[in-house]
Amino acid sequence: MKILVPIKRVIDYNVRVRVKSDHSDVDLANVKMAINPFCEIAVEAAVRLREDGKADEVVAVSVGPKAVQEQLRTALAMGADRAIWVETAEDADLGPLGIAQLLAALVREEQPGLVLLGKQSIDGDNNQVGQMLAGLLGYPQGTFVSGLEVVDEGIEVVREVDGGLQTLALRLPAVITTDLRLNTPRFIRAPDIMKSRRKPIAHTGAEQLGVSPAAGPRLLAVHPPEPRAGGIRVESVGELLERLRQAQVI
Amino acid sequence: MSERDLMEFDVVIVGAGPAGLATAIRLAQADPAPSVCVVEKGAEVGAHILSGAVIETRGLDELIPDWRERGAPLETPVEREELYLLRDAQRSWRIPEAISPPSLHNSGNYLVSLGNLCRWLAAEAESLGVEIFPGFAATEVLFGEHGEVIGVATGDMGIGADGRPKDNHAPGVELRARQTVFAEGCRGHLGKQLYQRFGLDAESTPQHHALGIKELWEIAADRHELGLVQHGTGWPLPEGTHGGFFLYHLSRCQVAVGLIVDLDYPNPWLSPFDEFQRMKHHPLFAATLEGGRRIAYGARALAKGGFDALPRQHFPGGCLAGCEGGTLDNAKLKGVHTALKSGMLVAEEILAAFAVGDPGGRELTGLEARLRASWLYEDLRVGRNFGRSLHRFGTLLGGAVNSLDQRLLGGRRPIRRPGDAPDHTWLEPAALSEPLSYPGPDGVLSCFDRLSSVYLANTAHEEDQPCHLHLADPSIPTGSNLAEYAEPAQRYCPAGVYELVGEGGDDPRLQINAANCVHCKTCDIKDPAANITWVAPEGGSGPNYPNM
Numbered sequence: 001m002k003i004l005v006p007i008k009r010v011i012d013y014n015v016r017v018r019v020k021s022d023h024s025d026v027d028l029a030n031v032k033m034a035i036n037p038f039c040e041i042a043v044e045a046a047v048r049l050r051e052d053g054k055a056d057e058v059v060a061v062s063v064g065p066k067a068v069q070e071q072l073r074t075a076l077a078m079g080a081d082r083a084i085w086v087e088t089a090e091d092a093d094l095g096p097l098g099i100a101q102l103l104a105a106l107v108r109e110e111q112p113g114l115v116l117l118g119k120q121s122i123d124g125d126n127n128q129v130g131q132m133l134a135g136l137l138g139y140p141q142g143t144f145v146s147g148l149e150v151v152d153e154g155i156e157v158v159r160e161v162d163g164g165l166q167t168l169a170l171r172l173p174a175v176i177t178t179d180l181r182l183n184t185p186r187f188i189r190a191p192d193i194m195k196s197r198r199k200p201i202a203h204t205g206a207e208q209l210g211v212s213p214a215a216g217p218r219l220l221a222v223h224p225p226e227p228r229a230g231g232i233r234v235e236s237v238g239e240l241l242e243r244l245r246q247a248q249v250i
Numbered sequence: 251m252s253e254r255d256l257m258e259f260d261v262v263i264v265g266a267g268p269a270g271l272a273t274a275i276r277l278a279q280a281d282p283a284p285s286v287c288v289v290e291k292g293a294e295v296g297a298h299i300l301s302g303a304v305i306e307t308r309g310l311d312e313l314i315p316d317w318r319e320r321g322a323p324l325e326t327p328v329e330r331e332e333l334y335l336l337r338d339a340q341r342s343w344r345i346p347e348a349i350s351p352p353s354l355h356n357s358g359n360y361l362v363s364l365g366n367l368c369r370w371l372a373a374e375a376e377s378l379g380v381e382i383f384p385g386f387a388a389t390e391v392l393f394g395e396h397g398e399v400i401g402v403a404t405g406d407m408g409i410g411a412d413g414r415p416k417d418n419h420a421p422g423v424e425l426r427a428r429q430t431v432f433a434e435g436c437r438g439h440l441g442k443q444l445y446q447r448f449g450l451d452a453e454s455t456p457q458h459h460a461l462g463i464k465e466l467w468e469i470a471a472d473r474h475e476l477g478l479v480q481h482g483t484g485w486p487l488p489e490g491t492h493g494g495f496f497l498y499h500l501s502r503c504q505v506a507v508g509l510i511v512d513l514d515y516p517n518p519w520l521s522p523f524d525e526f527q528r529m530k531h532h533p534l535f536a537a538t539l540e541g542g543r544r545i546a547y548g549a550r551a552l553a554k555g556g557f558d559a560l561p562r563q564h565f566p567g568g569c570l571a572g573c574e575g576g577t578l579d580n581a582k583l584k585g586v587h588t589a590l591k592s593g594m595l596v597a598e599e600i601l602a603a604f605a606v607g608d609p610g611g612r613e614l615t616g617l618e619a620r621l622r623a624s625w626l627y628e629d630l631r632v633g634r635n636f637g638r639s640l641h642r643f644g645t646l647l648g649g650a651v652n653s654l655d656q657r658l659l660g661g662r663r664p665i666r667r668p669g670d671a672p673d674h675t676w677l678e679p680a681a682l683s684e685p686l687s688y689p690g691p692d693g694v695l696s697c698f699d700r701l702s703s704v705y706l707a708n709t710a711h712e713e714d715q716p717c718h719l720h721l722a723d724p725s726i727p728t729g730s731n732l733a734e735y736a737e738p739a740q741r742y743c744p745a746g747v748y749e750l751v752g753e754g755g756d757d758p759r760l761q762i763n764a765a766n767c768v769h770c771k772t773c774d775i776k777d778p779a780a781n782i783t784w785v786a787p788e789g790g791s792g793p794n795y796p797n798m
Contacts, residue, residue: 012293015708016705021543029502029797030366030369030796032294032796185418186420187420190255190383190423191255191423193381194381
């Protein structure tokens, strides 16, 4: 079975996000970028399935400008066999639907048995691509997955739902989106970084895939949350109650 | 535990700063090029490096002559400069250019982010075939059977605070090389071991250090003057404490502001962090910063001993490069061009040895002559009186002496050295020192506390890992350090790592908040009992400086 793993390049989760002073967007100039943590979990899950003999090829794919090749290299160093870079312009105005359309075209070309991707990216927080992709392809979907097991002709997944855990059996091919608790991604070993440089990254684009992706939502402005006002120290329980009444919270 | 991987290269370089990357690039420019690997403890190249920075292009001109065409991030030429002596919290004297020391003139120099310059250098190095491994901390020097250096090992990943491997444990890797170059920057933790093992500083004075604290601000356009450089000294540092400030107007309405405090200061009550916060209330800074917002913070120790403290740069199987070898030019307040030069000299010496079939493991003694014949050595020699004068005659008179010395005598005037004692020995007992009090944080203009500052350094350490700040004797902080010096670590640390809990009570203890660490190395330098050893934490931990 072939597994396709779409991944996204996002701001590193250790970096404090800062809004540009003209509020046009988040400032990404020279900020550390990384593979989206949920996508990293998806790569790890795919590589483990291959290591367990449940899959024979892991293909990482990313949509974006030239820089996304860095994250594809990371996926290759983690153990993906090859990668596909779907190039878009630096200022391409793509939303979840456009991305899902491009990925759907790629899935039709590659014919993977399983598409494994992060449930959402930590920058847009849209949580839409996986679902849209399954819809466009007419594939079964298992979202927010914290456990998965390949069984004879299909796959069983454990979903994190509001009320607890839900177990579903899906027929393949299917789309699965990963949640935080599915696994802890491995540390990359130095020899694997060198090996990753010899693995191929194929190049394609919207035109080659025959897709004119839908435009994304237009970003009007970005504002950081209001800074939290400092607290005060009260002298007694009586004063505390008094203050709480003043603030009309009790 | 599983076995460590073993990888072999011709040259392994520790640290992807200007010195390490210059070494790598010069090596890779050769034909045939040796195989070169660079390990960097930061999560990416540039994540841990911090400098003002005004740079002289001389080093880069020699390394990559067409750096302009290749898009090096030297965007902002120095347009105008001012030198100040701050007299007190309100007043300042502007020192006319005609009488300021020539070494402080910056015409033709560029304002840069050293982190961005390193990111660019790393891309150049990789395009030449250099292997760069960011996120891998070299934690161990490997020695051969004759005691020669044969490489380094990187630390294991995924070790818990209890020292046991966690589920995601991955063993480190042994990187073996014919020559290993240590370019960790000032007070590198492997370099410190090499100094001791090979007596590298036996012939020189002890290294002198300073702590630089820097912030990046985004300011109002009408207060911004692209390319303006302001330097100065004086207030708020008390008498007997040396240092100086910088304020640089960078592109995109950003300014870099910083204070550098020499670590031979005597008063244990001194807090470099609070001095810096207080400094920004001076009208000279307030006029620029008011209405702006702070966007980044960081700190790093620097080696400023210069000529007198220059150690032996070679030992069997390896060399030092850049600030690890003390090549910063203190008279010019610049270390980037000298680090680049130092790296190139090391690379050229290695290439010369390899050309005649050097099998590796040898001591490249020819590096000494190569260094002595270079402009780097001559610059350090001419500049050596700079620090001596300031220490001996005080800031004002010393500055004038420097100016005369450099203009008329070419740095030849003999001045006694400031003292051969290492920085940690200069503290005086707390009881005999004047307690210093600092205004609390106002959080608006210029005063912030350590924690809100560390937040802007984007520092991150996996919490479940062994503490990377080792105490040789755990009783010292609350014993002699507390009794004699009121435990100065809580004040000199610019990141709030050291916290004294229960002070004044029966059972005070030192809490080490290792996750706050910004890897500046000050504690390793300044602890009066030399009791603290900084070691590299899990690779990829530490600050994530953008544009610093």
